[in-house]
Amino acid sequence: MAIKTEPFVVNVGPQHPSTHGVFRMRMVMDGETIVDMEPVFGYLHRGVEKIGETRTYTGCIPLTDRMDYLSAPANNLAYVMAVEKLAGVKAPERAQYIRVIMGELARLASHSMAVGSFLNDLGAMATPLVYMWREREKILDLLEMTCGQRLTSNYMRVGGVSQDLPEEFTPAVKKFVVEMPRFIDEYDQLIKDNEIVLARTKGVGVLSKEMAVSIGASGPVLRGSGVKWDIRKSDPYAVYDRMQFDIPTGTAGDCYDRYRVRVEEMRQSVRILEQALAQLPQGEVRAKVPQRLRPPAGAAYGHIEGPKGELGFYVVSDGSVAPYRFHIRAPSLINLSALREMVIGWKIADAIVTFGSIDICLGEVDR
Amino acid sequence: MAQNGEGSRGFGLGILKGFALTAVHLFRRRFTILYPEKRLPVPRRIRGTELVWYVDRCTGCATCAKTCHQGVIKIVTSGPEGNRFHVDKFEVDTGYCIFCGLCVEACPFDAIFMSTEYERGKYRREDLVMSKEMLMAADKHPSAYYHPQPVPGVALPEKVPSIEETW
Ligand code: SF4
Numbered sequence: 001m002a003i004k005t006e007p008f009v010v011n012v013g014p015q016h017p018s019t020h021g022v023f024r025m026r027m028v029m030d031g032e033t034i035v036d037m038e039p040v041f042g043y044l045h046r047g048v049e050k051i052g053e054t055r056t057y058t059g060c061i062p063l064t065d066r067m068d069y070l071s072a073p074a075n076n077l078a079y080v081m082a083v084e085k086l087a088g089v090k091a092p093e094r095a096q097y098i099r100v101i102m103g104e105l106a107r108l109a110s111h112s113m114a115v116g117s118f119l120n121d122l123g124a125m126a127t128p129l130v131y132m133w134r135e136r137e138k139i140l141d142l143l144e145m146t147c148g149q150r151l152t153s154n155y156m157r158v159g160g161v162s163q164d165l166p167e168e169f170t171p172a173v174k175k176f177v178v179e180m181p182r183f184i185d186e187y188d189q190l191i192k193d194n195e196i197v198l199a200r201t202k203g204v205g206v207l208s209k210e211m212a213v214s215i216g217a218s219g220p221v222l223r224g225s226g227v228k229w230d231i232r233k234s235d236p237y238a239v240y241d242r243m244q245f246d247i248p249t250g251t252a253g254d255c256y257d258r259y260r261v262r263v264e265e266m267r268q269s270v271r272i273l274e275q276a277l278a279q280l281p282q283g284e285v286r287a288k289v290p291q292r293l294r295p296p297a298g299a300a301y302g303h304i305e306g307p308k309g310e311l312g313f314y315v316v317s318d319g320s321v322a323p324y325r326f327h328i329r330a331p332s333l334i335n336l337s338a339l340r341e342m343v344i345g346w347k348i349a350d351a352i353v354t355f356g357s358i359d360i361c362l363g364e365v366d367r
Numbered sequence: 368m369a370q371n372g373e374g375s376r377g378f379g380l381g382i383l384k385g386f387a388l389t390a391v392h393l394f395r396r397r398f399t400i401l402y403p404e405k406r407l408p409v410p411r412r413i414r415g416t417e418l419v420w421y422v423d424r425c426t427g428c429a430t431c432a433k434t435c436h437q438g439v440i441k442i443v444t445s446g447p448e449g450n451r452f453h454v455d456k457f458e459v460d461t462g463y464c465i466f467c468g469l470c471v472e473a474c475p476f477d478a479i480f481m482s483t484e485y486e487r488g489k490y491r492r493e494d495l496v497m498s499k500e501m502l503m504a505a506d507k508h509p510s511a512y513y514h515p516q517p518v519p520g521v522a523l524p525e526k527v528p529s530i531e532e533t534w
Pocket residue numbers: 434435436437438439440463464465466467468469470471
């Protein structure tokens with residue numbers, strides 16, 4: 001006797017522990033297999049782009065903190081780079097190095113969070129997440145020491161950084177750089193040998209090279225699929241052209257490769273930190289910029305390799321104190337649009353893992 | 368779910384390694400504290416949840432109010448008295464303040480500072496509004512945010528925590 005079946009719809013989220021915020025996956029299921037998936041977002045929409053049009057150029061910097069709150073200095077950097085291009089300001093050399101240091105610390109913090117919550121999505125409840133948080137705490141301490149707050153750093157300014165590094169920063173970060181590789185190895189050991197993790201991530205949620213490129217994915221999602229693309233190399237900003245580092249890439253484009261890329265990137269970040277600390281020059285950290293900056297009319301795009309991918313700001317000026325248009329190219333949003341291709345045909349539990357492996361931040365998706 | 372063929376090693380060894388790492392943590396230094404019985408020291412530059420304002424330094428130029436993008440600082444001044452204005456009203460609605468520190472950076476006379484305090488829970492929103500009198504009478508704990516040496520004679524947080532000491 002034939003059983004009559006029909007697909008049914010399951011909503012995962014918006015309030016769901018595995019959606020990393022308020023995100024909804026509307027899944028059409030055939031039994032436990034996903035037939036179709038529609039990502040629904042916008043629950044955290046705060047209208048950052050519109051608010052930015054009413055604020056001064058400096059006043060927009062705190063807004064960027066609140067987008068990807070796991071790596072606020074990187075957001076600040078992308079924004080001020082766009083404005084600097086627009087206004088024709090150049091940050092002093094020491095500030096450029098500080099920017100690199102802060103950018104890499106932000107990357108380490110964001111990636112440890114990404115790896116930790118990825119394990120959480122795999123079902124390793126909380127324990128590995130807290131191990132990685134421990135390391136992240138140290139980075140947040142370093143940020144707090146420098147700019148006064150852990151998450152909303154508000155550190156970069158048009159023409160430099162808000163203030164110089166405190167004297168206790170350099171010894172602390174040197175100690176951190178020595179310790180960190182050991183901890184990265186420790187995490188890696190937790191995962192790369194664990195049969196359960198391997199079985200659940202290898203070959204799951206495959207994103208092909210062509211698909212990744214045509215969707216416009218960037219960051220570890222793109223590199224996990226085997227495309228060697230990193231803004232730090234292809235369009236070096238700050239002083240990345242003076243740093244030696246490799247771009248890790250995956251081959252299969254599955255969840256495991258994306259994880260691998262993140263761990264390798266953490267190692268490279270430590271390497272960049274070491275070099276930046278060794279080369280850090282003395283001098284000014286902030287160029288002379290008027291408080292109420294009025295860049296000449298025009299448009300500029302500033303982009304960086306953020307922890308989650310290419311983070312870009314497109315700022316249009318009409319010559320007044322506020323941006324005429326303030327657009328954000330958020331890597332999380334664009335990477336998320338690849339999710340549908342990755343999960344169709346997989347089971348619902350794999351969809352959660354795949355989603356975790358993209359590493360999005362809802363503050364940036366919806367902004 | 369894809370099965371991978373890592374058959375050469377004993378299955379389950381990796382899982383045991385993970386457990387071993389967890390067991391090691393029994394003997395590591397604990398990195399959490401029991402707040403509020405114990406507190407971590409705050410760094411000098413902390414942007415705490417309060418603003419510290421010195422009436423005798425303030426000239427009523429209102430630069431801070433113009434800089435604040437949240438519209439938190441409300442200032443009313445009257446007639447110039449010599450080279451300064453008389454500040455009739457100086458109100459900070461800390462409920463809307465995001466503690467970005469831009470007003471502190473903008474003040475040309477070093478009259479406004481971030482604070483090292485961080486506990487400001489209140490039962491009513493109105494209680495978060497600091498009037499001029501409240502700001503004048505408040506216990507002042509300026510932090511070193513943007514001002515390496517805020518006010519002579521004011522104690523900063525004693526030691527700067529480094530990652531060593533907070534762990
Ligand atoms: S800290 Fe920021 S939000 Fe608060 S009053 Fe100053 S400028 Fe306004």
